[in-house]
Amino acid sequence: MAQIYSRIMATGSALPERVLTNADLEKFVDTSDEWIHSRTGIRQRHVVVEGETTGDLATLAAQRALDAAGVKAADLDLIILGTTTPDIIFPSTACLVQHRLGANGCAAFDVNAACSGFVYALGIADKFIRSGQSKKVLVIGAETLTRMVDWTERETCVLFGDGAGAVVLEASDEPGIYATCLHADGGHKELLYNPVGVSVGFKDEPNHGVRIRMSGREVFKVAVKTLDSLVEETLNAAGMDASQLDWLIPHQANLRIIEATAKRLNMPMEQVIVTVDKHANTSSGSVPLALDFAVRSGKVKRGQNLLLEAFGGGFTWASALLRY
Numbered sequence: 001m002a003q004i005y006s007r008i009m010a011t012g013s014a015l016p017e018r019v020l021t022n023a024d025l026e027k028f029v030d031t032s033d034e035w036i037h038s039r040t041g042i043r044q045r046h047v048v049v050e051g052e053t054t055g056d057l058a059t060l061a062a063q064r065a066l067d068a069a070g071v072k073a074a075d076l077d078l079i080i081l082g083t084t085t086p087d088i089i090f091p092s093t094a095c096l097v098q099h100r101l102g103a104n105g106c107a108a109f110d111v112n113a114a115c116s117g118f119v120y121a122l123g124i125a126d127k128f129i130r131s132g133q134s135k136k137v138l139v140i141g142a143e144t145l146t147r148m149v150d151w152t153e154r155e156t157c158v159l160f161g162d163g164a165g166a167v168v169l170e171a172s173d174e175p176g177i178y179a180t181c182l183h184a185d186g187g188h189k190e191l192l193y194n195p196v197g198v199s200v201g202f203k204d205e206p207n208h209g210v211r212i213r214m215s216g217r218e219v220f221k222v223a224v225k226t227l228d229s230l231v232e233e234t235l236n237a238a239g240m241d242a243s244q245l246d247w248l249i250p251h252q253a254n255l256r257i258i259e260a261t262a263k264r265l266n267m268p269m270e271q272v273i274v275t276v277d278k279h280a281n282t283s284s285g286s287v288p289l290a291l292d293f294a295v296r297s298g299k300v301k302r303g304q305n306l307l308l309e310a311f312g313g314g315f316t317w318a319s320a321l322l323r324y
């Protein structure tokens, strides 16, 4: 029997309209554009307004991907949505989006792998397609991370933004996704986490204690080291070497982390998609937003090899090597 691959038919993305620049932040937190840009590469981020949700952004990104693919929502047989900031506790945001798209009846679920959520979701979707279980799958990464940002804490509030991206995958005889690698190490929980929730309980603090806690310098070090070995592993799993890659589409958390990974791969920055300057860290939204930007701007072309990678709280880390 011929090998089945999952192939990206089309991409879509969505950002909140409201933009918060570093200069805007300077007005209410003790920071500067110079500090933020030199350490992270970030110039601005998109931020949801009151009432705007992860599901809103996810639905818009998904509809744009479906339109570009020429696929009707009713033809989907699976929806997987990576998010750490679901609209409500349940039903899953994937179910909310499914209904709004009119795809009722197909399987739909969320994946919480922090910033690796979209790449995890892509890896899972690929397995469903390869096994012959699904033919058309919608994979979304969507977040409203600014909902858990403490705007008085300069160490974290400057880093994050909101947004969503989506891809429509189809079963194909041609590659396709060559390899995906998914990993986690819960031993690093304390370095990047949000310690409140339904089962543990909420705190008697502003926003019920819902707030990102992060040891930035430690996260930075582990991220660089982990991504180094992840890209090696992914190339090996796909049976390729770095010279066969056309584009690196990394998680957009910090330009210096991105540059370190590119250096490891011997790839010039001209072959790296960078959106962190405009979007900041949108967690699960980051990789599919960067991918959609790269596709719609004409940078990424059919037949090119893309390496997607992400790293996030957990820690989790994940990658996909695919031919677009």
Ligand code: COA
Pocket: 030, 031, 032, 035, 036, 039, 040, 115, 154, 155, 156, 158, 214, 216, 217, 218, 219, 220, 253, 254, 281, 311, 312, 313
């Ligand atoms: N504006 C101005 N100064 C700030 C600041 C801000 N927004 N945030 C922190 N500082 C100060 C600190 O208080 C510290 O001051 P001190 O030297 O007087 O104590 C100083 O800047 C340096 O802090 P440091 O932590 O050494 O900076 P850094 O070079 O490590 O950069 C990060 C900090 C957070 C940008 C960087 O560590 C990082 O990006 N880490 C990874 C975070 C990440 O990507 N998380 C998500 C992973 S998915």
